[in-house]
Amino acid sequence: MQRTVFPHKVLPWLLLAPQLAVTLIFFYWPAGQAFRQSTLREDPFGLSSTFVGLANFRRVLSDPSYLNALQVTVVFSLFVAFLPMVIALFLAVQAEKIVRGRGVYRTLMIWPYAVATAIAGMLWLFMFNPSFGTLAWPLRQMGINWNPLLNSSHAMILVVAAATWKQISYNFLFFVAGLQAIPRSLLEAAAIDGASRRHAFWTIVFPLLAPTTFFLLVVNTVYALFDTFGIIHAVTGGGPGKATETLVYKVYNDGFVNLNMGDSAAQSVILMVIVIALTAFQFRYIERRVHYG
Amino acid sequence: MAESPLAPRGATRIWGHLWMILGVFVVVFPVYYVFIASTHSTQTILRPPLPLLPGPEGVANYRDAFSGGIDRIGGVSLWRLLGNTALIAVGIAVGKIAISMASAYAIVFFRFPLRMAAFWLIFITLMLPVEVRIQPTYKVMVDLGLIDTYAGLILPLIASATATLLFRQFFMTIPDELLEAARVDGAGPWRFFRDILWPLSLTNVAAIFVIQFIYGWTQYLWPLLVTNSNEMNTIVIALRKMISFADAETPWNLVMVTSVLAILPPLLVVVLMQRWFVKGLVETEK
Numbered sequence: 001m002q003r004t005v006f007p008h009k010v011l012p013w014l015l016l017a018p019q020l021a022v023t024l025i026f027f028y029w030p031a032g033q034a035f036r037q038s039t040l041r042e043d044p045f046g047l048s049s050t051f052v053g054l055a056n057f058r059r060v061l062s063d064p065s066y067l068n069a070l071q072v073t074v075v076f077s078l079f080v081a082f083l084p085m086v087i088a089l090f091l092a093v094q095a096e097k098i099v100r101g102r103g104v105y106r107t108l109m110i111w112p113y114a115v116a117t118a119i120a121g122m123l124w125l126f127m128f129n130p131s132f133g134t135l136a137w138p139l140r141q142m143g144i145n146w147n148p149l150l151n152s153s154h155a156m157i158l159v160v161a162a163a164t165w166k167q168i169s170y171n172f173l174f175f176v177a178g179l180q181a182i183p184r185s186l187l188e189a190a191a192i193d194g195a196s197r198r199h200a201f202w203t204i205v206f207p208l209l210a211p212t213t214f215f216l217l218v219v220n221t222v223y224a225l226f227d228t229f230g231i232i233h234a235v236t237g238g239g240p241g242k243a244t245e246t247l248v249y250k251v252y253n254d255g256f257v258n259l260n261m262g263d264s265a266a267q268s269v270i271l272m273v274i275v276i277a278l279t280a281f282q283f284r285y286i287e288r289r290v291h292y293g
Numbered sequence: 294m295a296e297s298p299l300a301p302r303g304a305t306r307i308w309g310h311l312w313m314i315l316g317v318f319v320v321v322f323p324v325y326y327v328f329i330a331s332t333h334s335t336q337t338i339l340r341p342p343l344p345l346l347p348g349p350e351g352v353a354n355y356r357d358a359f360s361g362g363i364d365r366i367g368g369v370s371l372w373r374l375l376g377n378t379a380l381i382a383v384g385i386a387v388g389k390i391a392i393s394m395a396s397a398y399a400i401v402f403f404r405f406p407l408r409m410a411a412f413w414l415i416f417i418t419l420m421l422p423v424e425v426r427i428q429p430t431y432k433v434m435v436d437l438g439l440i441d442t443y444a445g446l447i448l449p450l451i452a453s454a455t456a457t458l459l460f461r462q463f464f465m466t467i468p469d470e471l472l473e474a475a476r477v478d479g480a481g482p483w484r485f486f487r488d489i490l491w492p493l494s495l496t497n498v499a500a501i502f503v504i505q506f507i508y509g510w511t512q513y514l515w516p517l518l519v520t521n522s523n524e525m526n527t528i529v530i531a532l533r534k535m536i537s538f539a540d541a542e543t544p545w546n547l548v549m550v551t552s553v554l555a556i557l558p559p560l561l562v563v564v565l566m567q568r569w570f571v572k573g574l575v576e577t578e579k
Contacts, residue, residue: 003401003402003469004469004472005402005404005472006403006476006482006485008403008482009405012399012400012403012405013399013405015395015396015399016395016396018391018392018395019392019393019452020396020411020414022452023414023415023418023452025437025449026430026433026448026452027421028421029429029433030429030430031421031425031426031429033426033429033432034428034429037428087316090312090316091312091313091316094308094312094316095309095313096309097305097309098306098309099306105316105317106567106571107567108317108320108321109317109320110563110564110571111320111321111564112320112324113563114507114511114556114562114563114564115559115560116510116511116512116513116529116555116559117513118513119529119555122532122536122552123324123327123552125536126327126330126549127323127326131339132338132339132340132341133341134326134342134343136341137342138342165319165320165323169320173571174575177575197305225424226422226424226425229514230513230514230529233513233517234533234537237537248424251424251425251428252427252514255427255428255431256428256518261428265428265429268427271424272420272421272425275421275422275425276420279419279420
C-alpha cells in the first residue's frame with residue numbers, strides 16, 4: 001500500500017529526536033556499558049580496570065550464591081507464572097455464567113492492578129506479620145510456628161502469595177476478553193449435542209484460549225522475573241538467608257550494596273539474554289496468532 | 294438469550310456468584326484490611342486479631358497524618374509525598390504520550406532515509422528493561438547530575454516502545470483519503486495533526502494515560518536508585534523506609550494511613566476510567 005505522506009525530510013527527525021535521545025542516553029549507552037564492564041575487572045579501589053574476557057561470567061556461573069538465586073528464581077517464577085493464570089481462568093469461567101452483576105465483580109477484580117508491587121508485598125506482610133498480622137494469628141493458634149521473617153519456606157509462600165494476588169487482575173481481564181471472543185455457535189452446537197459444560201470447556205473453550213494462555217504465560221514470566229523486585233525488596237530483602245534472593249535482586253545487591261561491578265555487569269548481561277529470548281518467543285507466537293486470526 | 298441452550302440454569306448461576314464472591318473477597322481483602330487498620334489506634338493494630346469493622350480513630354489518624362504525623366517518622370510531609378508521586382506519575386504518562394505520538398507520527402506520515410532503522414531502535418528497547426542495566430544507568434544519572442531531581446525520576450522512564458507501537462498501529466488505520474483531502478486543502482503536518490489526528494486519537498490517549506499513570510505511580514526500583522533525599526521520595530519508597538526501620542515506637546496507625554493513600558489515587562483512576570483502562574490494556578498488549 002502506498003500511503004500519502006508529507007514531503008518534509010528534516011521534520012520527522014525532529015519529531016523522533018526526543019524519543020531517540022532518551023533511548024540512546026538511558027537505554028543503549030548503559031546497556032553497552034553493561035557489556036563492556038562484564039569483561040572488565042576493577043581493582044579494589046576502582047582506580048583501574050583490566051580486560052578479563054569471560055572470566056566474570058565463569059565466576060558468576062560457578063558461584064554457589066548465583067546458582068542459589070537462579071534456583072530461587074525458577075521456583076518463584078514457576079509459581080507466579082501459573083498460579084495467577086489458574087485462579088484467573090477459573091474466575092473468568094465463573095463470571096461467564098453470571099448474567100447480572102458482572103460489571104460489579106470486574107470493578108472489584110481489577111483493584112490489585114492499581115496497587116504497586118512493593119505495596120502488595122507490604123499488605124501481605126501486614127496481614128501475615130508474625131507478631132501482629134491478623135491472619136498469622138489463627139495459624140499460630142493452630143500450632144503452626146508461622147514466621148516468614150525466619151523460615152525460608154514461609155518467606156517464599158508469602159512473596160509468592162503477594163506476587164500472585166497482584167497479577168490476578170491482569171490475567172482475569174485477558175481471560176474474560178478471550179472467553180468473549182469464542183464463537184457462541186460452537187458452544188451452542190456442543191450443548192445441543194448434549195456435551196456437558198465441563199466437557200465443552202476442556203474440548204472447545206480451553207484449546208481456543210491457547211493464544212491468550214501462551215501470551216499470559218510470557219507476560220507472567222517477565223513479571224515474575226523483573227517486576228516483583230519491589231515485593232522481594234520490601235518484604236524479605238532476599239532473606240531469610242538467601243531464601244528469596246532472585247536474580248534481579250542479586251544484581252541490585254551486588255551492584256549497589258556489595259559494589260562488585262564486574263560480577264553485577266555479567267549478571268546484567270545474562271538477564272538481558274533471558275529477556276531477549278522471552279521477547280523473541282513472544283513475537284514468534286504473536287506472528288502465529290496473525291495466521292489464526 | 295433465554296432460549297439459548299447456553300443460558301446457565303439456576304444452580305450453575307448461583308455457583309458462579311458464590312465463586313466470584315469468594316474470588317472478589319480474596320482480591321479485595323488486603324486493601325480492605327489496611328483501610329480498617331488505618332482507622333484504629335496503634336495499640337489495637339498490634340493486638341491481633343484486628344476488628345473487621347472501621348474503628349473510632351479514623352478521622353484522628355488521617356488528620357494527624359496530614360498535619361505533621363508523617364514528618365515525624367518519614368522526615369517529610371504526606372502532602373509532599375503525594376505531590377511527588379502525582380507529579381512523577383503525570384509526568385511519565387504525559388511524557389510518554391508526547392514522545393511516542395511524535396515518533397509514531399514521524400514513522401507513519403513521512404518517508405525519510407533510515408525510517409525503519411529508527412523504528413527498530415525504539416522497538417528493541419522493549420528488551421532492555423531497567424532491571425537488566427541497573428548499575429550503568431545509575432552511573433549515567435550520576436554523570437548527568439540527575440540524582441534527586443524530578444527530571445531524573447521522569448526522563449529515563451518516558452521512552453516507550455509499547456506506546457509508540459500502539460500509536461503507529463492506530464495511525465496506520467487512518468484512511469489515506471483523510472490525509473489526501475487535508476493535503477489538497479493545503480494543511481501542513483501540524484494542521485493535520487491538530488485538526489484531524491488528535492481528535493481521532495483521544496480514546497487511545499485516554500487508555501494509554503491510565504495505564505502509564507499507574508505505571509508511574511507504582512514505580513519502585515527506579516526511585517529507589519535515583520533518590521537519596523527524603524524530600525524526593527515517592528509515597529511507595531517512603532512507606533518501605535517506614536516499615537524497614539520499624540521499632541516499638543513506630544506509629545503503625547500512621548503507616549496504615551500512608552498505605553491507604555498510596556493505594557487510593559491509582560485505584561480511583563483505574564476504577565473511574567475503567568472503560569478506557571480495560572480497552573487500552575487488552576488491545577495494546579495483544
